[in-house]
Amino acid sequence: MTELYPLTPPGPSRRSTLRAAGGGTLLLGLGLAGCRSAVSDSSSAPQGASAVPRRGGVLNVAVNSDFTPALLFSQSGQSLQHRLIYNTLTRYDDRLSPQPELARSWTYAKDGRSITLRLRDDVTFHNGRAFTADDVIFAVKNLQNPVRAAQLRSTAATVSGFEKRGDHELVLKLAHPVNNLFDLFEFMIIADSESVEDAVTGKKLIGTGPFRLKKWSPGSGLSLTRNDSYWQAGRPYLDGVELRVIPQADALISSLRSGQSQLSFNVPGKSLGVVKSDPHLTISDYDTGAGAVYLGVNTAIAPLDDRTVRQALAWAVDRDRLLAQTLGGYGLASAAPWPKSSPAFTEAHRTHYSHDPGKARELLKSAGHSKLELPLLHLALPSETAIAESIQYDLKQVGVHVTLQPTDPATGQKKLISQGMPALWTMGHGFAQVQPSTLAVSAYPFNEAKNTSKYRSAEYTKVVRAAWTEPETNAAAANAQHEKISAILLDEAFLIDLVVRGQVQVATDGLHGVTLNKFSYLNLDNAYLV
Amino acid sequence: MRSYVIRRLPSALLVLLAASFLIFTILRLVPGDPATTLAGPDADAATVAAIRDRLGLDAPLLSQYAHWIGSLLTGDLGPSYAIGGQTADLIGDGLGATTELTLAALLFVIVLGTAFGVLGATSRSRWIRTAVRVTTTAALAVPPFVSGVLLVLLFAVILGVLPPGGRVAFLTAPDLAAQYLVLPALCLALPSAAVLGRYLKDGIERGLAEDYIRTATAAGVAPRRLLWRHALPNALPPVVTLLGMQVGHLLGGAVLVEAIFAWPGLGQLAEQGLQRRDYPVVQDLLLLLVAVFVLVQLLTDLVYAWLDPRIRWE
Numbered sequence: 021m022t023e024l025y026p027l028t029p030p031g032p033s034r035r036s037t038l039r040a041a042g043g044g045t046l047l048l049g050l051g052l053a054g055c056r057s058a059v060s061d062s063s064s065a066p067q068g069a070s071a072v073p074r075r076g077g078v079l080n081v082a083v084n085s086d087f088t089p090a091l092l093f094s095q096s097g098q099s100l101q102h103r104l105i106y107n108t109l110t111r112y113d114d115r116l117s118p119q120p121e122l123a124r125s126w127t128y129a130k131d132g133r134s135i136t137l138r139l140r141d142d143v144t145f146h147n148g149r150a151f152t153a154d155d156v157i158f159a160v161k162n163l164q165n166p167v168r169a170a171q172l173r174s175t176a177a178t179v180s181g182f183e184k185r186g187d188h189e190l191v192l193k194l195a196h197p198v199n200n201l202f203d204l205f206e207f208m209i210i211a212d213s214e215s216v217e218d219a220v221t222g223k224k225l226i227g228t229g230p231f232r233l234k235k236w237s238p239g240s241g242l243s244l245t246r247n248d249s250y251w252q253a254g255r256p257y258l259d260g261v262e263l264r265v266i267p268q269a270d271a272l273i274s275s276l277r278s279g280q281s282q283l284s285f286n287v288p289g290k291s292l293g294v295v296k297s298d299p300h301l302t303i304s305d306y307d308t309g310a311g312a313v314y315l316g317v318n319t320a321i322a323p324l325d326d327r328t329v330r331q332a333l334a335w336a337v338d339r340d341r342l343l344a345q346t347l348g349g350y351g352l353a354s355a356a357p358w359p360k361s362s363p364a365f366t367e368a369h370r371t372h373y374s375h376d377p378g379k380a381r382e383l384l385k386s387a388g389h390s391k392l393e394l395p396l397l398h399l400a401l402p403s404e405t406a407i408a409e410s411i412q413y414d415l416k417q418v419g420v421h422v423t424l425q426p427t428d429p430a431t432g433q434k435k436l437i438s439q440g441m442p443a444l445w446t447m448g449h450g451f452a453q454v455q456p457s458t459l460a461v462s463a464y465p466f467n468e469a470k471n472t473s474k475y476r477s478a479e480y481t482k483v484v485r486a487a488w489t490e491p492e493t494n495a496a497a498a499n500a501q502h503e504k505i506s507a508i509l510l511d512e513a514f515l516i517d518l519v520v521r522g523q524v525q526v527a528t529d530g531l532h533g534v535t536l537n538k539f540s541y542l543n544l545d546n547a548y549l550v
Numbered sequence: 551m552r553s554y555v556i557r558r559l560p561s562a563l564l565v566l567l568a569a570s571f572l573i574f575t576i577l578r579l580v581p582g583d584p585a586t587t588l589a590g591p592d593a594d595a596a597t598v599a600a601i602r603d604r605l606g607l608d609a610p611l612l613s614q615y616a617h618w619i620g621s622l623l624t625g626d627l628g629p630s631y632a633i634g635g636q637t638a639d640l641i642g643d644g645l646g647a648t649t650e651l652t653l654a655a656l657l658f659v660i661v662l663g664t665a666f667g668v669l670g671a672t673s674r675s676r677w678i679r680t681a682v683r684v685t686t687t688a689a690l691a692v693p694p695f696v697s698g699v700l701l702v703l704l705f706a707v708i709l710g711v712l713p714p715g716g717r718v719a720f721l722t723a724p725d726l727a728a729q730y731l732v733l734p735a736l737c738l739a740l741p742s743a744a745v746l747g748r749y750l751k752d753g754i755e756r757g758l759a760e761d762y763i764r765t766a767t768a769a770g771v772a773p774r775r776l777l778w779r780h781a782l783p784n785a786l787p788p789v790v791t792l793l794g795m796q797v798g799h800l801l802g803g804a805v806l807v808e809a810i811f812a813w814p815g816l817g818q819l820a821e822q823g824l825q826r827r828d829y830p831v832v833q834d835l836l837l838l839l840v841a842v843f844v845l846v847q848l849l850t851d852l853v854y855a856w857l858d859p860r861i862r863w864e
Contacts, residue, residue: 058713058729059706086822089634094590166600169590173597222634238633238640239814239822240717266715266812267821270699274714275812278706430582430827437586437593464593 059280077549078260079531081542082272082281086265087242089222093168095207095450095539100285101242103541104261105146106209106227109137109156110202112538116361116454118202122151122210122228132197132491139188143251145212146232153190157182158213160192163204168220171451171462175204199492200455207539230256230545241265257533257548269402276301282528282549285540288403292348295526302529305350306522310453310540312357313342313407315516316445316465320474323389324443330513331373332383333444336418337411338375343519346406351521356506357452357459357466359520363495364456364502372510380418392420397435397445400426408446411518437464441472452520453538456502457488465515475514483508554855562844569840570622573833574615583607584631584827605631618833627834632826633819637834640819644835648815650720651738651808652800654731658739659746659796666747667785671754672777682747689744694803698737698810705733715812734811738803742796749792753785760784 085098092102109123118126122143127136143151162168163176170176181193194201211219212226219225225233228251231244242263246256264281266272269288275281277298287295295301315337323329339353352359356369384390394415398408405426412422425442427435435441451463460466461484465473468484487501509515523536533546585602586593602608606617621628627637670682689697706714713730720727757763758781766776805817812818816835823831 056723056725058718058726059710086633088588088632088826090588090632091590096590166594166597167604169588169593169597169601171590171593221629236634237643237814238630238635239644239818264716264812265814267818268809268812271702271715271810271812274699274702274707275716278702278710278714280706280713280716428582429825430587431580432582433589434582434586437589437595437598467594470594 059278073257073533073546073548074550075257075548076259077257078262079258079283079544079547079549080262080264080275080281082266082275082284082286083241083263084265084267084269084272084286086239087222087236087263089220089225089236091169092211092220092225093163093170093209095171099540100542101225101244101263102209102539103229103537103543104231104244105225105229105233106211107143107229108207108209108537108541109205111206111543112202112454114361116363118205122156123205128492132194134191134193135201136185136189136191139190140251141188143228144249145228146226146247147212147215148249149212149214150187151210151228152187153184154187155210155213156190157184158216159208159210162211162213162216163208170207172200172204172207172458174461175200175458176208196489197491198457198488199490199498200458200461200488201492203454203458203538206454206537209541231258231261234260239265252545255545257546258544261544276526276528279528282531283534284526285523285536287524287526289347289350289524290345290403290406292350292524292526300529301526303350304525304527306525306536307359307361308453308522308536308538308540310450310523310536310538311448311521312354312450312452312517313347313351313448313519313521314357314446314465315411315518316441316447317473317514317516318441318443318445319514321443323387323392324394326387327512328383328387329389329392330516331511332380332387332418333415333420334373334513334516335376335383336380336420337373337414337516337518339518340375341414342407342410346403346410347519347521348524350524351519353518354520355510355517357449357509357517357520358456358506359453359522362452362456363499364452364506366506369506369510373516375414377414377417384419390419394420394422394444395425395442396422397425397427397432397442399429399432399447401429404446411446436472439470439472439474445472446518448521449515456505457484457490457498460484460505461488466509471514473514475512477508477512480508480512555852558848558851562848565844566837566841570619570833570837571615573836573840574618577827577829577832578611580827582827584829587826588632618830622834622837628830630823630828630831632828633822633831637830640831641816641835641838644814644816644819645838646719647717647813648801648804648808648817650727651731651734651804651813651815652797654735655738655742655800655804656793656797658735659742659793659800662739662743663746663750663789666743667750667754667789668777668782670747670751671758682751686744686747689740692740694737694741694806695810697740698734698807701733701737702810715810717813734807734813737810738800738807741803742799746789746792746796749789750782750785753789754781757781757784 083098083100087098087101088096107122109121110118111121113119122140123137124140125138139153145151160176160179163170163173175198178195178198179192180195183191210228215224215226222236230247230250232247234243234245236242244261246259266275269291272284272286273291273294276284292303295303317324317330319325343349343351343353354370355373358365396408398404408424412424415422449463449465452459460468465471468481483501483504487505490498490501523540527534530550532548535543537543584605585598585607588601589598630637630640633640666682666686669678673679702714705712712733717730718726763776763780804815808815808817820835
């Protein structure tokens with residue numbers, strides 16, 4: 021049909037276009053003139069470049085999960101805020117030597133059955149109350165309570181008595197010597213005893229740390245402001261810290277690249293390449309070894325009850341490829357759990373198992389197997405799935421066909437604790453970054469009395485107990501025990517370590533002075549923005 | 551009318567009761583529980599048992615259910631197990647954020663949908679019509695998790711004019727809040743705006759082809775007046791119905807968009823609650839959503855009954 025009339029109205033005329041554009045510009049101009057920019061508002065840093073510390077500015081930290089108040093006294097997936105709001109008694113240096121914090125100094129009894137702590141007398145909590153020896157007594161007793169879910173509860177439980185010598189001197193009496201007491205002192209945050217029940221519900225977080233809690237918005241994150249009465253003179257430099265929850269990895273990286281956040285420890289390994297190419301972002305790898313990737317083996321299920329088969333699996337995995345492809349190359353391919361900073365670390369242990377499919381096949385054959393079908397549980401998260409697939413590929417090359425069982429974290433956690441794991445699983449563990457005995461008494465997968473692998477051995481129990489109760493003063497004897505623990509772990513292969521990981525920090529180039537303690541508590545005492 | 555409402559209420563309450571029982575049962579059937587989640591990765595059996603006892607998870611299931619319903623009836627939603635804080639506060643905060651996002655998205659849907667419809671139907675420039683067609687096709691085809699990332703990349707990373715995520719409450723600082731809202735609302739709105747635009751375009755084209763428009767044109771009525779006073783209003787009724795349906799779509803889509811833009815709404819809360827098996831939060835949240843849908847259904851029925859008296863007497 022031919023159109024007789026122009027049924028469509030004409031487009032905007034030049035005059036009306038100009039009029040609209042002019043009006044729009046005016047409105048936009050008026051709007052923006054009285055309007056702050058959310059972009060510049062979120063990246064507040066003191067102006068001007070400087071190599072010396074500068075006061076002021078708010079640091080935005082991107083985290084992928086929120087603070088969980090119920091886990092305040094344990095190490096959870098997100099413990100960054102612990103050392104911002106609270107202090108600890110001591111902190112380790114890079115050589116695992118304890119340094120003073122709220123405890124000025126200490127003296128161990130010769131028999132290793134007590135320790136005398138001399139505490140700072142110039143410290144107050146955020147509510148103005150003075151810090152005294154009673155607060156340390158409360159902190160230890162608090163961790164002895166199973167409800168607090170503190171991983172170092174067994175060490176806290178060795179403290180069998182307290183002897184106060186004034187407000188700022190205290191003797192802790194021990195049921196038996198332990199050599200990981202300073203792990204406890206670095207792990208145990210000193211919280212205000214009067215408000216502890218409000219702390220575990222997130223209502224009040226009162227400590228002696230450099231920042232006070234301004235607001236916690238569940239799901240959004242924590243807002244902290246400078247503690248002007250902090251016991252370290254002139255610290256902190258920053259006016260505040262915002263811990264912002266950004267669960268999605270791409271959004272978290274965009275937040276860093278756009279300058280909305282200046283710091284994160286949650287960039288997935290496979291995304292670190294994108295970050296590397298950004299000239300304004302720097303990557304630092306903390307050799308804390310606070311985490312490790314492992315392949316768990318259920319020793320109660322045939323044929324995994326045969327040590328030879330377990331050893332074959334340990335030879336089959338290509339740790340270097342797994343590290344490069346799934347973790348961005350950040351970490352240490354290792355057959356043993358220890359990071360380089362651990363007194364138990366040796367190069368021989370690290371390379372005890374290398375990638376040798378031929379040897380793996382040979383061992384399987386000697387055990388009477390040419391082909392195996394096994395399930396492998398892993399957490400249904402992108403990074404964990406990539407690790408599981410990498411293991412699956414390697415095992416297939418030696419005739420072990422693995423069926424992946426993706427599982428949500430809560431279910432995985434329950435199966436781990438209740439010993440409900442299938443034949444194989446892959447997860448992460450911590451606690452190898454401090455005194456080696458802590459791993460076997462506090463990290464559940466390694467626990468000598470009850471572990472997910474259902475591995476029990478009188479020899480392992482004996483060695484672990486001996487290592488744990490060796491007086492801290494006897495380093496040579498302790499090292500001999502560590503050697504025995506490593507030998508059993510490697511030989512029995514009930515838990516096959518693959519990669520030791522530290523924390524990978526991504527920060528904008530204007531941020532300086534950030535450190536983490538051994539338990540991944542963020543320390544910003546000396547941090548500043550330029 | 552009042553008797554009609556009274557007749558409808560029992561069935562609505564029955565639906566809510568059945569839903570509450572289903573929600574409670576299904577949550578308990580999901581593997582994992584709050585105690586093991588809260589116990590941390592290195593917990594022993596004593597820790598798990600102590601936490602289970604503290605949370606009251608040792609009690610028989612029926613007793614736990616009765617306790618939950620009893621608390622709801624007294625208006626006490628209780629504390630969250632794992633996330634922390636009071637469940638009522640958590641849901642209140644999330645509801646505010648999700649409502650804000652949905653309303654902003656709805657605004658974008660109306661503005662963009664109208665623009666797509668009018669330009670697509672009336673522009674004399676083939677280039678503009680093609681551009682509108684390509685844009686609406688892309689908006690429909692590209693899922694929000696892709697368009698969201700692209701929007702962030704363009705406006706936050708490359709241009710650096712808008713924040714890539716997060717939220718400032720509207721009542722706290724409207725100027726900042728609006729900037730945080732733009733990208734997630736736009737991402738959420740794009741598919742619905744495309745659907746609306748296509749419906750509107752067809753409606754306007756049909757309207758402009760009507761005889762009375764030809765007559766009016768012959769009588770010298772200005773084309774712009776024909777569009778805005780006659781064709782567009784006549785195309786609106788089906789579009790308004792469609793818009794109502796899109797509100798549900800927006801609420802559902804908000805869950806995904808909230809994750810991309812770190813928007814702390816109900817979707818994020820539900821995801822967190824499920825991850826940690828935070829029974830009170832997930833139970834109350836799901837029941838709230840059921841209640842909203844039951845309420846909407848009830849209101850719709852009431853409007854129909856008000857419009858058509860025959861329904862009231864059936």
